[in-house]
Amino acid sequence: MKELQDAQRSGARIEVDVLVAGAGPCGLMLANELGLRGIRCLLVDPKATTAFNPQANATQARTMEHFRRIGIADQIRALGLPGDHPTDIAYFTRFATHELARLRLPTAAQASEHVRGLRGAWNAAELPHRVSQKFVEAVLREHAEARTGRPVAFGWKLVDFDQDDEGVHARVAPAGDGGPAVTVRARYLVGADGARSVARQALGIAYGGATGVQRQFMGGRMFAVYLRAPTFYQALPHDLAWMYVSVNHERRVFMASVDGQGEFAFHAAVHAHEDPSDWTHDDAKRLFAQASGMDIPIEVLSTGTWIAGHSLVADRYQQGRVFLAGDAVHLFTPTGGLGYNTAVGDAVNLGWKLASVVKGHSSPALLDSYETERRPIGLRNTSYARGFADSIGLFQTTATLEAEGAEGEALRAHASEVLNAHVRREFNIPGVTFGERYDDSPIVVSDGGAPPPDSANDYQASTCPGGRLPHVWLGGERSLYDELGFEWTVLAPGTRRDAAQALAASGAAVGLDVKLRLCNEPEAHEALGDTVLLVRPDQVVAWRGTTAADPGKLWQRVAAGA
Numbered sequence: 001m002k003e004l005q006d007a008q009r010s011g012a013r014i015e016v017d018v019l020v021a022g023a024g025p026c027g028l029m030l031a032n033e034l035g036l037r038g039i040r041c042l043l044v045d046p047k048a049t050t051a052f053n054p055q056a057n058a059t060q061a062r063t064m065e066h067f068r069r070i071g072i073a074d075q076i077r078a079l080g081l082p083g084d085h086p087t088d089i090a091y092f093t094r095f096a097t098h099e100l101a102r103l104r105l106p107t108a109a110q111a112s113e114h115v116r117g118l119r120g121a122w123n124a125a126e127l128p129h130r131v132s133q134k135f136v137e138a139v140l141r142e143h144a145e146a147r148t149g150r151p152v153a154f155g156w157k158l159v160d161f162d163q164d165d166e167g168v169h170a171r172v173a174p175a176g177d178g179g180p181a182v183t184v185r186a187r188y189l190v191g192a193d194g195a196r197s198v199a200r201q202a203l204g205i206a207y208g209g210a211t212g213v214q215r216q217f218m219g220g221r222m223f224a225v226y227l228r229a230p231t232f233y234q235a236l237p238h239d240l241a242w243m244y245v246s247v248n249h250e251r252r253v254f255m256a257s258v259d260g261q262g263e264f265a266f267h268a269a270v271h272a273h274e275d276p277s278d279w280t281h282d283d284a285k286r287l288f289a290q291a292s293g294m295d296i297p298i299e300v301l302s303t304g305t306w307i308a309g310h311s312l313v314a315d316r317y318q319q320g321r322v323f324l325a326g327d328a329v330h331l332f333t334p335t336g337g338l339g340y341n342t343a344v345g346d347a348v349n350l351g352w353k354l355a356s357v358v359k360g361h362s363s364p365a366l367l368d369s370y371e372t373e374r375r376p377i378g379l380r381n382t383s384y385a386r387g388f389a390d391s392i393g394l395f396q397t398t399a400t401l402e403a404e405g406a407e408g409e410a411l412r413a414h415a416s417e418v419l420n421a422h423v424r425r426e427f428n429i430p431g432v433t434f435g436e437r438y439d440d441s442p443i444v445v446s447d448g449g450a451p452p453p454d455s456a457n458d459y460q461a462s463t464c465p466g467g468r469l470p471h472v473w474l475g476g477e478r479s480l481y482d483e484l485g486f487e488w489t490v491l492a493p494g495t496r497r498d499a500a501q502a503l504a505a506s507g508a509a510v511g512l513d514v515k516l517r518l519c520n521e522p523e524a525h526e527a528l529g530d531t532v533l534l535v536r537p538d539q540v541v542a543w544r545g546t547t548a549a550d551p552g553k554l555w556q557r558v559a560a561g562a
Contacts, residue, residue, distance in 0.1 A: 030325070051137050054258050057243075080135055210309075225287070314378075329374075472526075494519075
């Protein structure tokens, strides 16, 4: 990055509002949020560029709604699998033998067509999308650089930092032997720098929770292979899927389609007696043959190992002017696909608050609500992921599952019942997706109403303050979310016009960007009721009522953090 290289040569320091360490989905999303709000932001990462390996492979509907909010959902949805490629999750004894269970889901093209007709728990602006993280990161990078006006400083790492009442003095340096460190003066530092976070370790903040959980599957060491199998689809004797899971006594595996053209992310359980540290590409091919039951050529693009069995959350998310987000504060076993999506949620929550404080619209006390709101979500989501991992990982298999005859058929029938129940438990999760709530937040005003229950597989939309604004399609074509302001929105039926106008004007008078939207459509009235709603930049309801007795005081609480 030329700016950093120039500072190296001259000895000058760089001054920004926010320094972000880590350019994974969390850091890149945060840079988009800040850049869209005109906040000076520098993003550094020791990697050479965005991810080569597929890594996370599922973008939840709520994350897609946030991508829609920042204008990139269509670009993301065009990536990954072809529009007509199935997105099913299917379970087999081996990919080429007995199919045991399947959850059929819409293709990307069908999702775009059908989303407007959905009601109930899946009423949303966007449906989930099966796209590998490598593609998402590339899009987030493109827009982060355009919106911040700075290239992401790949190949640069956070070395150390100290902070005072005015800001953070940090040193960043080339990841290799590339010369001296550069001093960056920032008002705030965000460590989105992964499980081995330099920022978290420097602050002395520890993870709490469970780790080292052992299961037959999704507990212990896993061997990851990024591979190309050009003839897989022709050789597969079953309907295509997005995710293929092998369930047998010899090798438990899940494999996600990356491009729908023959590239896959393959993850195999490593047995207790095995040491994958010296496994070669030939070993990768051996594992693929075990899981697939196919004798087809494959090309190994990369290999690696990782540990399943984590459900860890940091003890704190903030210390002074330094914040932590993403994997730096929570580590998941990837069942349910919650790690990456929770990280994006962290960035969304922190982004609007940092921008509001930097611009002087809010007191620094607003930033205390980041930990108050997001740490319980980290605990909630790691708990859900752990439950999903237990559901699949504790299911025991023996050689008889693949046997011919009555005993094998009976075991497969039992496995089919168990796995069909499991796949719906793990992948039909509107409650996990949409049901995050901030009921205990100091910047959410309770009206005494009871929030809906938190259930993984069911979601009840509610205007009860602290949760996602209920979504509705206006006229069957327009998403209510597209009618919201980028910052604050006051929503109200026409019968509450005067109260809504007074509330919106009060916010605008103190410099906030507030949009007033009167909702006279019958669909909106059915979903939102007969009250005025104050909606935050992250589409969370901050307050509801018929009239704000003291609008100025209300804005001070929900927007200024005072």
